[in-house]
Amino acid sequence: xxxxxxxxxxxxxxxxxxxxxxxxxxxxxxxxxxxxxxxxxxxxxxxxxxxxxxxxxxxxxxxxxxxxxxxxxxxxxxxxxxxxxxxxxxxxxxxxxxxxxxxxxxxxxxxxxxxxxxxxxxxxxxxxxxxxxxxxxxxxxxxxxxxxxxxxxxxxxxxxxxxxxxxxxxxxxxxxxxxxxxxxxxxxxxxxxxxxxxxxxxxxxxxxxxxxxxxxxxxxxxxxxxxxxxxxxxxxxxxxxxxxxxxxxxxxxxxxxxxxxxxxxxxxxxxxxxxxxxxxxxxxxxxxxxxxxxxxxxxxxxxxxxxxxxxxxxxxxxxxxxxxxxxxxxxxxxxxxxxxxxxxxxxxxxxxxxxxxxxxxxxxxxxxxxxxxxxxxxxxxxxxxxxxxxxxxxxxxxxxxxxxxxxxxxxxxxxxxxxxxxxxxxxxxxxxxxxxxxxxxxxxxxxxxxxxxxxxxxxxxxxxxxxxxxxxxxxxxxxxxxxxxxxxxxxxxxxxxxxxxxxxxxxxxxxxxxxxxxxxxxxxxxxxxxxxxxxxxxxxxxxxxxxxxxxxxxxxxxxxxxxxxxxxxxxxxxxxxxxxxxxxxxxxxxx
Numbered sequence: 001x002x003x004x005x006x007x008x009x010x011x012x013x014x015x016x017x018x019x020x021x022x023x024x025x026x027x028x029x030x031x032x033x034x035x036x037x038x039x040x041x042x043x044x045x046x047x048x049x050x051x052x053x054x055x056x057x058x059x060x061x062x063x064x065x066x067x068x069x070x071x072x073x074x075x076x077x078x079x080x081x082x083x084x085x086x087x088x089x090x091x092x093x094x095x096x097x098x099x100x101x102x103x104x105x106x107x108x109x110x111x112x113x114x115x116x117x118x119x120x121x122x123x124x125x126x127x128x129x130x131x132x133x134x135x136x137x138x139x140x141x142x143x144x145x146x147x148x149x150x151x152x153x154x155x156x157x158x159x160x161x162x163x164x165x166x167x168x169x170x171x172x173x174x175x176x177x178x179x180x181x182x183x184x185x186x187x188x189x190x191x192x193x194x195x196x197x198x199x200x201x202x203x204x205x206x207x208x209x210x211x212x213x214x215x216x217x218x219x220x221x222x223x224x225x226x227x228x229x230x231x232x233x234x235x236x237x238x239x240x241x242x243x244x245x246x247x248x249x250x251x252x253x254x255x256x257x258x259x260x261x262x263x264x265x266x267x268x269x270x271x272x273x274x275x276x277x278x279x280x281x282x283x284x285x286x287x288x289x290x291x292x293x294x295x296x297x298x299x300x301x302x303x304x305x306x307x308x309x310x311x312x313x314x315x316x317x318x319x320x321x322x323x324x325x326x327x328x329x330x331x332x333x334x335x336x337x338x339x340x341x342x343x344x345x346x347x348x349x350x351x352x353x354x355x356x357x358x359x360x361x362x363x364x365x366x367x368x369x370x371x372x373x374x375x376x377x378x379x380x381x382x383x384x385x386x387x388x389x390x391x392x393x394x395x396x397x398x399x400x401x402x403x404x405x406x407x408x409x410x411x412x413x414x415x416x417x418x419x420x421x422x423x424x425x426x427x428x429x430x431x432x433x434x435x436x437x438x439x440x441x442x443x444x445x446x447x448x449x450x451x452x453x454x455x456x457x458x459x460x461x462x463x464x465x466x467x468x469x470x471x472x473x474x475x476x477x478x479x480x481x482x483x484x485x486x487x488x489x490x491x492x493x494x495x496x497x498x499x500x501x502x503x504x505x506x507x508x509x510x511x512x513x514x515x516x517x518x519x520x521x522x523x524x525x526x527x528x529x530x531x532x533x534x535x536x537x538x539x540x541x542x543x544x545x546x547x548x549x550x551x552x553x554x555x556x557x558x559x560x561x562x563x564x565x566x567x568x569x570x571x572x573x574x575x576x577x578x579x580x581x582x583x584x585x586x587x588x589x590x591x
Contacts, residue, residue, distance in 0.1 A: 001349045002216070002236065002244050003186050004333050008288060009243030012250055015292075024192075024242055025169030026162060027058035029070060031154075032142025035121060038149045041109025043121040046128065047147070048139050056145075056156050057165050058242070061198040066090035068098065068165060069107065069156035070145045077122045077144070079129075097168070103160050107146055173238075184237035186244070192237035196230035200245035204252040207282040208339025215248065215344045216241075251275045251286035277302075277418075279336075279391070280411030283347065285418055287334040289354060295332075297361045301421060304384040309365045312358075330354040334422060336415050347415055350422050360424040367459055370452040370580075373587035380588050385449045387417050390456075393449040394434040397442065409434060426460040427453075432573055439576055440512045451580040454573045461570070478578070480564060481571035483557045484518050485578025490551045491529050493586055497543055498536040515575045519563040554582075 013022045031054045034047040056070040066075045071091060073079040078088035092111065098104055110117040129140055146155040155161060176193040183190050201212025218224055218233045225233065236244075255273040262268045277285045277298070287298065300308055336348040352360075365384055372383035391414035396407040403410075413431055420427045435453050439446045446454075478486075492506050499505075506525060514521035537544040567575060 001333075001335055001346070002240070004351070005244040005247040006186055006240040007243075007247075007290075008250070008292075009245070009247035011292070012246060013243070023166050023169075024239055025058055025166045026055050028053040029056045029067070030054075030143060031070065031145050032139045033144045034147045034154065035076065035144050036147050036149050037106055037110050037117075039106050041106050041111075041113050042116045043110070043118075043124070044149050046121075046124065048136075050139070054145065054154065054157060055162065060200060060238070060242075064090065066094045067143075068094050069104075069154075069161070070143050072142075073125060073140065073144060077118065077125055079122060079125055098161075098164055101161065101164050103155060103158050106148055107155065110146075182235070184240055185235035186240040187237065189237070192239040194232060194235050194237050196232045197238070199231065199234075199236065199241035202245060202248050202252065202344055204249075205337055205339045205344055206278065206280075206284050208344065209342055213339055213342055213344045215244070215346075217343060248286070251288060252284065279388075279414040279418075280408065281405070282408065283336060283338045283411040283415060285334060285336045285348075285415070287332070289333070290329075290331045293330060293354070297358060301361065301364075301387045303386060304365065306382060306384065309384050313362050313366060332357040332422075334418070336418070338411075348419055350419065352423065357422060360422055363424050364421040367456045368452045370448055370455060371584055372448045373584045375587075378588075380584060383448050383452070385452050387421060388414055389449050390453045391417055393447060393453055394431060394438055396438075401443075420456075420460070427457045429457065429461060429569065432457045432569060436515070436569075436572055436576060440515070445507060445511070446576050446580040446583075448580075451577055454576050458570060458573050458577070478557055479571070479574045480558050481518075481567050481574035482578035483554060484514070484522070484563065484567075485575040485580075486554050486582040487522075487551070487558070488514050488525070488575075489579045489582035489586065490547070490554055491525055494529060494536065494547050494551070495532045497540065497547060498532040511579075515572045516567055517565065518567060518575075519565045522563050 031049050031052050034049055036044040036047060038044060054070065057068040059065055059067055066087065072087075074084040074087045075091040076088075078084050095104065095107065095111075099108070110121075113119075125140070128136065131137065145157075147153075148155065173193065176195070177190070181190065182194050184192065184194060198214065199216050202208075202215055203210075203212040205213045216231065216234050216236065218230050223233065224230070231241075253273075254275050255271055257269050258272045259267040260270045275286055275288055277287075279285065287295070289295070296308075297312070300312070330353070332350075332352050332354050334348075334350040335346060338345045338347055368385060368390065370383050370385070371380050373379070374381045391410050392403065394413050395410045396404040398404050413434070416428055416431060419425060432454060435450050435457070439450050488506075488511070495502070495506055506528065510521055510525060514525065533544060533548065536547070564571075
């Protein structure tokens with residue numbers, strides 16, 4: 001995983017605009033303010049800079065260090081608490097390492113001028129900081145860079161300064177490589193040293209620290225072995241460490257703003273990630289290909305349309321996609337991450353060919369396809385549920401009907417679904433338990449999403465190599481539990497025809513009982529049915545005869561005098577699917 005992330009980081013560097021400064025000694029850093037001085041080092045003014053990145057010296061860790069010409073107010077102006085003196089001293093020491101660089105002469109004059117230089121700038125900075133404006137306070141907390149009045153480039157961006165930073169880095173790098181024969185565990189080369197330094201922080205990880213989390217970190221002796229200290233245990237060189245961090249940060253943050261139609265015709269601006277999908281509040285999945293291809297299939301998993309899904313399945317069925325995957329060298333990668341205090345927990349890693357990835361997505365849609373009655377079109381249609389909607393169908397709800405945010409089931413379920421969809425794997429049976437539980441407790445019962453989920457789990461955990469649930473199965477081939485679900489739905493419709501809408505009908509009272517203990521439950525249900533049928537026959541004899549014939553047709557596939565005593569978990573799923581299919585069919589005939 002780290003190797004592929006490192007390769008991604010290297011490709012991102014190569015893809016940068018021609019002429020851009022790309023080197024391990026440099027890194028794009030945010031800048032919030034410009035400290036403007038003249039050639040004599042006299043302070044002129046502060047300029048605010050919002051949402052800008054600038055090339056500057058790269059630091060793997062800020063602990064005990066300062067960045068050349070771009071840092072916080074503590075380092076640049078000695079502003080703040082007790083630690084500011086020490087941090088400012090680090091900044092001055094870093095400047096001293098480049099004292100022969102002519103471009104830095106105005107900066108040295110700035111610090112030497114006790115009246116109109118640093119002291120005046122600090123005084124002005126204190127004045128600005130005495131504000132209640134949160135936006136300004138956020139800017140003041142960012143990085144400050146030096147700029148000569150009337151010049152375009154900031155001092156740290158000048159080619160001569162950047163070249164000096166690179167030259168010093170390479171001198172130090174070569175010194176570290178002398179008499180060291182240690183290969184990198186990622187690239188397998190010894191071109192860069194393996195050091196006990198932090199690899200860099202990964203930001204925007206769900207449930208992680210705002211300052212970032214570490215993917216690789218050895219900060220306790222319990223993690224160390226063979227006499228190695230700290231990150232020497234990972235044997236990752238400075239180059240691979242830097243590039244895998246850059247690659248993962250890009251995956252977690254890349255995207256663009258899009259307009260979302262809102263209420264009353266007002267559009268809302270929302271940031272849409274291109275290589276990331278969030279699972280709840282504590283888990284995210286990032287994905288990419290070796291050549292950074294766009295993947296329409298990932299969007300289909302979120303918002304499937306019947307036409308696009310049908311075209312994709314037809315292409316694979318015809319052999320066009322299936323044959324081309326053997327010729328396509330492109331690879332697909334995905335990893336699922338969660339924050340764990342200052343570290344990252346890797347929950348899953350997937351690597352496959354792009355052809356197999358597309359085939360798996362097509363099979364996924366085939367397996368989640370479910371019949372649903374479309375009230376607008378007045379007909380039964382094939383429904384493809386978005387992946388996250390399938391996961392939400394297992395989430396606990398509050399008394400007001402809203403989803404319970406404290407229920408972490410959704411993230412775990414969604415992670416399992418992504419793995420199942422991307423690798424054509426079975427879905428864990430424990431998710432079936434959750435789906436049936438929500439079907440019993442939720443007011444909407446077996447929704448299309450829950451039915452699709454139950455069908456998916458049953459078919460991918462099939463026994464004997466046969467599908468356990470198939471759409472439109474012929475009479476005589478249907479499992480007993482499936483038929484029992486159909487019979488229950490028909491008994492419910494007869495009750496509704498006889499008594500009308502009830503606060504608590506047989507579904508609310510007997511669904512769980514019948515799904516688990518059919519023999520005992522159906523005894524009571526048929527006793528109730530005789531009363532409902534008698535009432536319906538006296539008031540609506542024609543409808544009573546029709547419904548009775550439909551009930552008898554369903555009962556042909558099962559001996560109603562010897563219902564099973566218990567249904568196992570898979571049979572309970574079959575019962576729920578049978579109930580769902582019968583309800584949808586009844587909606588269609590009642591139009």
